[in-house]
Amino acid sequence: MKSYMIIGQYVPGHSFIHRLDPRTKLMIIFTFVFIVFFANNLVSYSWLTLFAFAAVLLTQLRLGYIIKGITPVWFLIVFTLLLHIIVTKEGPILLEIGSFAIHQGGIERGLMISWRFMLLVLVTSLLTLTTAPMEITDALEMLLGPFKKLRIPVHELALMMSISLRFIPTLLDETEKISKAQASRGVDFRTGSMKSRIYAIVPLLVPLFISAFKRAEDLAMAMEARGYRGSEGRTKLRQLQFKRIDYITAIVYLAVMIMFLFLRQ
Amino acid sequence: MEITFKDVSYTYQPNTPFSHQALTNMNLTIRDQEFVAVVGHTGSGKSTLLQHINGLLIPSSGEVQIGSFVLSKGQKKQDLKKLREKVGVVFQYPEHQLFEETVERDIRFAMENFHIPKEDIQPRIMEALAQVNLEEEVLAKSPFELSGGQMRRVAIAGVLAMKPEVLILDEPTAGLDPQGQQAIMDLFYRIHKERGTTTILVTHQMADALAYADRIIVLAKGSMLMEGTPEQVFANPDLLAEANLDMPEVLTLLNHFEERFGIHIAYQRQSAHDLAKEMIEKLRET
Numbered sequence: 224m225k226s227y228m229i230i231g232q233y234v235p236g237h238s239f240i241h242r243l244d245p246r247t248k249l250m251i252i253f254t255f256v257f258i259v260f261f262a263n264n265l266v267s268y269s270w271l272t273l274f275a276f277a278a279v280l281l282t283q284l285r286l287g288y289i290i291k292g293i294t295p296v297w298f299l300i301v302f303t304l305l306l307h308i309i310v311t312k313e314g315p316i317l318l319e320i321g322s323f324a325i326h327q328g329g330i331e332r333g334l335m336i337s338w339r340f341m342l343l344v345l346v347t348s349l350l351t352l353t354t355a356p357m358e359i360t361d362a363l364e365m366l367l368g369p370f371k372k373l374r375i376p377v378h379e380l381a382l383m384m385s386i387s388l389r390f391i392p393t394l395l396d397e398t399e400k401i402s403k404a405q406a407s408r409g410v411d412f413r414t415g416s417m418k419s420r421i422y423a424i425v426p427l428l429v430p431l432f433i434s435a436f437k438r439a440e441d442l443a444m445a446m447e448a449r450g451y452r453g454s455e456g457r458t459k460l461r462q463l464q465f466k467r468i469d470y471i472t473a474i475v476y477l478a479v480m481i482m483f484l485f486l487r488q
Numbered sequence: 489m490e491i492t493f494k495d496v497s498y499t500y501q502p503n504t505p506f507s508h509q510a511l512t513n514m515n516l517t518i519r520d521q522e523f524v525a526v527v528g529h530t531g532s533g534k535s536t537l538l539q540h541i542n543g544l545l546i547p548s549s550g551e552v553q554i555g556s557f558v559l560s561k562g563q564k565k566q567d568l569k570k571l572r573e574k575v576g577v578v579f580q581y582p583e584h585q586l587f588e589e590t591v592e593r594d595i596r597f598a599m600e601n602f603h604i605p606k607e608d609i610q611p612r613i614m615e616a617l618a619q620v621n622l623e624e625e626v627l628a629k630s631p632f633e634l635s636g637g638q639m640r641r642v643a644i645a646g647v648l649a650m651k652p653e654v655l656i657l658d659e660p661t662a663g664l665d666p667q668g669q670q671a672i673m674d675l676f677y678r679i680h681k682e683r684g685t686t687t688i689l690v691t692h693q694m695a696d697a698l699a700y701a702d703r704i705i706v707l708a709k710g711s712m713l714m715e716g717t718p719e720q721v722f723a724n725p726d727l728l729a730e731a732n733l734d735m736p737e738v739l740t741l742l743n744h745f746e747e748r749f750g751i752h753i754a755y756q757r758q759s760a761h762d763l764a765k766e767m768i769e770k771l772r773e774t
């Protein structure tokens with residue numbers, strides 16, 4: 224893996240945000256995603272932005288790195304902005320070129336929506352940047368625990384998720400190794416016609432699938448050998464426990480959100 | 489082909505929290521037709537070093553010269569295929585690169601990519617197959633029906649069939665049984681002697697480094713800790729320990745022998761059998 228950059232890839236650390244219980248982070252982000260949609264004026268937007276940037280500061284990660292991590296999304300944000308500017312026909316006309324007009328309403332709405340979008344991406348990427356994948360799955364499993372009563376296989380779903388997350392780096396590693404091996408055998412992944420580049424993928428995919436199946440088989444065997452039988456009666460090695468910083472964070476977050484309700488129109 | 493590293497440093501994932509400098513200011517020259525062993529602890533940068541030799545990695549700073557090819561960061565794109573045709577690489581667990589429907593097609597794969605003349609291909613396949621000691625019957629089989637050791641041989645045959653001028657071996661015997669290891673190392677040594685192939689071997693087995701290499705390069709934490717002939721390198725147990733490496737067993741034995749009986753026997757790549765005879769003779773004399 225490693226030479227690829229993964230959006231919001233976990234960066235181990237000991238910052239305030241890193242130390243929060245993953246459930247706290249999940250709940251905050253989950254509610255934040257909804258709350259963002261209720262912002263409707265400059266003050267309320269700025270308030271949420273302030274909150275997001277305070278969170279960024281608390282992660283002790285370099286802002287440059289975080290921004291770079293969401294680069295692929297920048298394109299979407301700009302696209303949304305342009306779309307709204309072109310499509311919306313509200314408010315006074317600011318600029319007119321032939322039959323094409325830019326309205327003030329379009330600019331306002333475009334800015335609002337893309338701002339919203341940016342806040343969402345920024346805050347959710349903080350979750351994955353500061354929380355190990357396994358922590359996220361554990362937290363999800365606990366938070367969704369009540370749904371077991373509805374016969375939803377929460378434990379199994381969480382296990383599937385953690386296994387997939389666990390093997391992403393392994394598969395990327397494998398991909399890099401095999402593509403290097405095939406490049407040494409004269410495969411050219413970078414140049415040539417579309418057709419030849421598609422053919423170049425076969426020597427990469429076949430070994431990759433074979434090793435993925437082999438790994439899956441080994442894993443299943445190892446789990447069975449150790450007596451894995453699903454969630455029934457299973458206890459956890461890592462118990463999640465809310466600590467003081469979680470209570471403090473929850474109170475501060477609540478205060479921020481109450482303030483937000485006053486700030487919006 | 490002569491290979492030169494000039495002040496080569498390499499950083500994985502620069503400008504991220506994961507950035508990791510795997511090579512620091514490497515300077516070294518590997519002469520034409522030389523057999524060099526690269527040893528070092530896991531993570532010392534051996535594979536990173538090797539991957540510079542066929543352009544899989546380009547130095548973050550400094551330059552690598554392989555024959556007439558120069559690889560450095562500022563350079564404009566060049567045809568790396570020409571380089572890769574001359575530099576054969578046997579990766580760790582090379583059997584993981586097999587993908588074709590039959591063994592024959594897999595061995596043929598590199599030759600076709602590098603446009604070896606059609607009429608040459610078949611004889612080269614047969615020759616390579618004989619070299620790795622596989623029967624002709626396997627040619628029509630799927631590589632995935634074979635045993636692990638046979639798959640390894642198929643992968644190696646694919647590299648040898650290219651008749652590379654430089655052979656890069658990244659722990660080529662890892663995971664094989666002792667006889668298999670011996671057979672494969674003997675094969676590479678024979679090819680090195682017969683074809684004058686410049687050979688660079690990464691190994692954890694000090695005995696192999698001692699037995700085959702003209703020169704040993706010891707890496708530690710991405711820098712060169714030591715280099716020299718096997719005699720020079722293994723005369724330095726303290727530095728070796730610093731790199732987390734062991735002495736070859738046979739040298740340890742000879743040292744103990746000398747301590748115990750006061751008889752010096754020089755190691756000259758004797759087999760265990762010959763060495764034992766020599767010891768008995770020397771002991772009789774006294």
Ligand SMILES: Nc1ncnc2c1ncn2[C@@H]1O[C@H](COP(=O)(O)OP(=O)(O)O)[C@@H](O)[C@H]1O
Pocket residue numbers: 224225226500501508509510528529530531532533534535536537
């Ligand atoms: N693709 C990669 N991305 C990031 N770091 C890497 C990558 N490959 C190797 N490294 C790191 O570089 C160092 C040297 O690796 P490597 O050259 O593979 O060592 P060796 O072959 O001696 O075991 C190790 O610390 C390893 O973790």
Ligand SMILES: [Mg+2]
Pocket residue numbers: 534535658
């Ligand atoms: Mg290695």
